[in-house]
Amino acid sequence: MTVIQKKAVNPIAHLSAEDIEILGKELDAIRDRVLAERGESDATYIRKVIRTQRTLEISSRAVLLFSLFPPAWVVGTAGLAAAKILENMEIGHNILHGQYDFMRDPKIHSTTWEWDHVSPAEQWKHSHNQLHHTYTNVLGKDNDLGYGIMRVDEDQKWHPMHLGQPLWNFINACFFEYGIAAYDLELGRNLQKGRHKSPEFRARARAVGRKIRRQFLKDYLVHPLLSGPSFLSTLAATFTANLIRNLWSHSVIMCGHFPNGVETFSRTSIEGETRGEWYLRQMLGSANISGSRLMHIMTGNLSFQIEHHLFPDLPSKRYQEIAPQVRALFDRYGLKYTTGPLPKQVASAWWKVIRLSLPNRDAARREPVTPALASGAA
Amino acid sequence: MTTTVPRPPKRLSVRDRLLRLAETVTTPLLPEDYLDLVAPLRAGAALRGRIVEVRPETPDAATVVIKPGRGWQGHSPGQYVRLGVDVDGVRQWRAYSLTCPPDGADGRIAVTVKAIPDGKVSNHLVHRARPGTIVQLDQAQGDFVLPEATPERVLFLTAGSGITPVMGMLRAGLHTRADVVLVHSAPTAGDVIFGAELRALAAAGGLRLVERHTDVDGLLGVHELDDLVPDHAERETWACGPVGMLDAVEGYWTSRGLADRLHTERFRPTVISAGEGGAVTFTGAGVTVEADGATPILDAGENAGVLMPSGCRMGICYGCVLPLRQGAVRDLRTGDLTTAVPGDGVLIQTCVSAAAGTCDIDL
Numbered sequence: 001m002t003v004i005q006k007k008a009v010n011p012i013a014h015l016s017a018e019d020i021e022i023l024g025k026e027l028d029a030i031r032d033r034v035l036a037e038r039g040e041s042d043a044t045y046i047r048k049v050i051r052t053q054r055t056l057e058i059s060s061r062a063v064l065l066f067s068l069f070p071p072a073w074v075v076g077t078a079g080l081a082a083a084k085i086l087e088n089m090e091i092g093h094n095i096l097h098g099q100y101d102f103m104r105d106p107k108i109h110s111t112t113w114e115w116d117h118v119s120p121a122e123q124w125k126h127s128h129n130q131l132h133h134t135y136t137n138v139l140g141k142d143n144d145l146g147y148g149i150m151r152v153d154e155d156q157k158w159h160p161m162h163l164g165q166p167l168w169n170f171i172n173a174c175f176f177e178y179g180i181a182a183y184d185l186e187l188g189r190n191l192q193k194g195r196h197k198s199p200e201f202r203a204r205a206r207a208v209g210r211k212i213r214r215q216f217l218k219d220y221l222v223h224p225l226l227s228g229p230s231f232l233s234t235l236a237a238t239f240t241a242n243l244i245r246n247l248w249s250h251s252v253i254m255c256g257h258f259p260n261g262v263e264t265f266s267r268t269s270i271e272g273e274t275r276g277e278w279y280l281r282q283m284l285g286s287a288n289i290s291g292s293r294l295m296h297i298m299t300g301n302l303s304f305q306i307e308h309h310l311f312p313d314l315p316s317k318r319y320q321e322i323a324p325q326v327r328a329l330f331d332r333y334g335l336k337y338t339t340g341p342l343p344k345q346v347a348s349a350w351w352k353v354i355r356l357s358l359p360n361r362d363a364a365r366r367e368p369v370t371p372a373l374a375s376g377a378a
Numbered sequence: 379m380t381t382t383v384p385r386p387p388k389r390l391s392v393r394d395r396l397l398r399l400a401e402t403v404t405t406p407l408l409p410e411d412y413l414d415l416v417a418p419l420r421a422g423a424a425l426r427g428r429i430v431e432v433r434p435e436t437p438d439a440a441t442v443v444i445k446p447g448r449g450w451q452g453h454s455p456g457q458y459v460r461l462g463v464d465v466d467g468v469r470q471w472r473a474y475s476l477t478c479p480p481d482g483a484d485g486r487i488a489v490t491v492k493a494i495p496d497g498k499v500s501n502h503l504v505h506r507a508r509p510g511t512i513v514q515l516d517q518a519q520g521d522f523v524l525p526e527a528t529p530e531r532v533l534f535l536t537a538g539s540g541i542t543p544v545m546g547m548l549r550a551g552l553h554t555r556a557d558v559v560l561v562h563s564a565p566t567a568g569d570v571i572f573g574a575e576l577r578a579l580a581a582a583g584g585l586r587l588v589e590r591h592t593d594v595d596g597l598l599g600v601h602e603l604d605d606l607v608p609d610h611a612e613r614e615t616w617a618c619g620p621v622g623m624l625d626a627v628e629g630y631w632t633s634r635g636l637a638d639r640l641h642t643e644r645f646r647p648t649v650i651s652a653g654e655g656g657a658v659t660f661t662g663a664g665v666t667v668e669a670d671g672a673t674p675i676l677d678a679g680e681n682a683g684v685l686m687p688s689g690c691r692m693g694i695c696y697g698c699v700l701p702l703r704q705g706a707v708r709d710l711r712t713g714d715l716t717t718a719v720p721g722d723g724v725l726i727q728t729c730v731s732a733a734a735g736t737c738d739i740d741l
Contacts, residue, residue, distance in 0.1 A: 038467070039466035039467040039468065040464075040466050040467040041467070042467055043464065043467030043468075044467070051415060054407075054411070054412055054415055055415070058412060098683055101683040101685070102467070102468060102683060103464070103467055103468055103469060104468055104469040104470075104680060104685065104686075105464075105469050106685055107411075109685045110683075111663065111685050112685070114406035114407075115406060116406060211406075214402070214405045214406070215405070215406075217402050217405075218402055218403065218404075218405050222399075222402050222403055223403070226403070313683075
């Protein structure tokens with residue numbers, strides 16, 4: 001295991017292989033308890049959130065028909081931004097994780113849901129659910145570590161391009177949904193290696209193109225046109241709402257794995273990984289955000305990133321419920337439960353982006369100081 | 379996705395154009411997703427209904443009166459309807475016979491449900507369903523119906539909730555057009571669903587009713603019919619009830635060359651304990667589950683979170699049919715084995731088929 005902060009102390013040195021397996025069993029027990037209770041209240045909850053989101057979106061768009069009047073512009077823009085945030089975070093992200101597949105409702109199912117986002121749900125599910133959630137924080141395997149455009153760990157190789165990464169990160173934040181779409185397409189790698197001519201890549205690129213076109217038409221043509229004389233102000237309002245949504249989701253997502261205290265893992269550390277070790281990697285590789293209930297809903301409960309990474313397919317509102325139990329496990333096993341208020345976590349993540357835009361000060365410290373996480377690894 | 383030869387562009391109707399425009403307004407959702415918020419029963423919506431009344435019939439049976447959406451196309455007496463009910467947050471589909479006349483008041487329809495032990499949906503509908511709840515519906519189906527020309531003499535053999543499709547026929551006025559005998563079995567007099575109504579009908583001379591209370595009199599033997607209904611061989615017969623009863627009736631009628639005068643409706647599959655089981659792969663969904671030889675593939679898939687097409691769950695509506703790409707499955711009713719080699723796409727009913735070894739389902 002490699003540690004971002006290069007701590008003198010290995011955070012898991014005190015745990016034996018047996019401890020880790022027992023820890024895994026305790027987490028399995030938490031999961032089983034939630035599964036036994038899962039049902040009506042979860043279904044009612046997501047239906048209510050969906051109904052609220054749709055009502056908010058319709059009414060905000062209706063208000064924006066009169067966006068020439070500044071108060072209407074402000075109210076409509078704020079409402080639309082909130083609706084879009086809710087749609088992406090608490091609804092889209094979580095449904096696409098299969099959290100509500102148990103309902104057997106074809107309208108609310110990971111295989112049928114399409115979200116208000118330029119990355120087609122299908123492609124996002126692959127890069128996020130499959131790759132990121134499997135290889136969480138494994139250097140060289142989890143592209144979420146810097147999204148392939150940034151260096152967010154000492155062990156990632158420095159390149160002069162990284163000097164500009166605070167700027168890239170800011171631009172990425174503003175146009176985050178496009179960044180995600182490009183990321184899901186593995187655009188950089190595919191263009192570099194000349195794979196962009198493969199029929200498979202072209203089909204996926206076309207799907208993204210279609211999605212962008214539809215999203216663009218809706219937000220920047222049809223709704224402004226419907227507003228008649230308010231065309232330009234509605235256009236500006238939708239652009240602003242998308243911008244706010246992008247900045248918000250970028251911030252929340254940065255807080256999940258970048259703040260101080262989060263560990264990363266070397267490629268070889270996951271060879272032969274047991275279930276207990278997998279759990280442990282999720283625990284050490286994620287960070288939470290503390291805050292109010294509204295704040296948790298608006299982050300799609302990704303403020304409970306640790307719980308989400310342990311159990312990505314449990315209904316999101318359950319994360320808050322089990323958080324005290326999970327945290328008690330951290331305490332009992334002497335592990336650090338990384339959490340903090342949003343401003344602190346965002347600042348911490350940004351500081352890392354800025355700090356690591358420069359090469360490491362001390363090259364010698366790049367040597368791994370801690371042993372591999374997986375018992376099977378060399 | 380299949381590729382098709384490009385078709386010549388069709389002229390779009392005004393309605394289609396409006397719909398397309400509406401879709402650009404609501405993308406990635408559909409206009410219906412918003413309309414469903416305010417008018418779930420409107421014309422053109424996926425068929426649904428609203429429960430307006432749950433009326434107890436016996437201690438463990440209740441009539442559920444439903445106002446169907448505008449798309450409801452009506453039914454013939456004796457047919458059933460599939461209901462999709464959310465129980466503990468999980469959508470469950472079941473088929474129930476319609477017990478109301480086809481042209482019911484206010485366009486309402488009714489099914490009568492008997493709570494069976496451990497029956498998830500039946501217990502929910504009988505004991506917990508509340509007026510106002512929206513349920514999913516399918517159009518009425520089933521061929522347990524009267525022929526166009528009403529036969530002169532009719533015999534109904536029913537037991538338990540098997541009375542429900544027959545009640546639909548009686549309430550539609552069959553007894554005014556034909557000479558009807560009804561032989562009905564239930565544990566006690568109090569367990570006879572629609573007991574009071576049937577007895578009143580019999581008292582008024584509408585039909586001859588033979589009640590059999592099996593807790594006291596024991597199960598009805600099929601040979602007893604010779605005494606109970608001496609002319610049963612000359613009657614067009616409809617039978618509905620438990621599997622054992624239907625098997626006996628079918629055997630008796632067939633042995634005497636009367637099979638063409640008998641119509642049966644099986645509500646529950648004859649589940650045999652098939653062996654084996656195996657890994658079931660849903661290729662499109664990329665999911666593989668281990669299923670035993672007694673679990674329907676439909677249940678195995680649903681338990682693994684796969685969104686399965688489903689229907690009556692008793693092997694009659696073909697709403698759950700999927701191609702078996704390779705491997706073997708066993709029909710839980712008959713024990714018949716169906717096999718497919720790669721390249722095949724044998725259609726199987728997932729609700730009554732269990733894995734008989736490794737199999738790939740195209741979904």
